[in-house]
Amino acid sequence: MAERKIATSPDDLPSKEEMLNISGLEAMQRMLRGETAGPPIAGTLGYAISEVTDGRVVFSGAPDFNVTNPMGTVHGGWYGTLLDSCMACAVMTKVPKGSTYTTLEYKINILRPIPLGMKIEAVGTAQHVGRSTGIAIGEIRGVEDGKLYATGSTTCIVMKLR
Template sequence: MTTVDFAQMSGLEVMQWVQKESPTEFPSIGRLLGMRFDEVEHGRIVISLDTRPDFANPLGAVHGGIAATLLDSALGCAVHTTLPAGVGFTTLELKVNYIRAARTDGQTLTATGTVIHAGRRTATAEGRVIDDQGKLIAHATTTCMIL
């Protein structure tokens, strides 16, 4: 396993490392769900994943928790890109609106998270999940506490 001193890296540098290294040896929600960090820039993150049958709810569609987790990751990581080295965050609130169901057959879902406000104590961000046809699956807002 690669040893990286995240405490010495800005949030943007950490997210760029995650994007570049795609750390598969690293236990994480990203590895569990197969998330890919497609775009990383200051205040903005794009993450995608391919759906699979394991993501199904009892009705056979992708469980809403998958979209919520994708949004929580994209919005939180977008906030993280604005933070200096040694500063962290935690999600205080996540509000998700579900628009339509996603299929479990390998459909690509893409979440974009964008920071609205990055202050000393709190940050807010918004995001959307779209399917591979560009249709809106869910959208969300978050408030994060800066630690």
């Protein structure tokens, strides 16, 4: 498996022109293979891309103390960011060359607290991606216990730029 790179400056990320010349699936596969850098938010929050297929993206990670709230439990924003990432990237795998996308809205349901340091997987699955919108669902599960910790859904806008 290739070493995953995380962007540390804007110059580390692919240019807009590069991104528009490949499909969303190819962009995600390049990131998985370590050919292009992943977004800095992944390094900040302790997760990384681990699987990419057409319509499905998996991120793996483990929450650390730096993502806790004042009560010492994992902040809801960590769940939300991880679910937004996996769901939107699942939509991205269906976006054609010459187009881009962004999240319009997302919703999450936190079912139980994730213990600090526990390995999880966040799986995003595209349900529909058309000319102007994409819809996906996501879930966070414990790797070892298989328990469902959170679910989410998203709607993304798809924009043809060429």
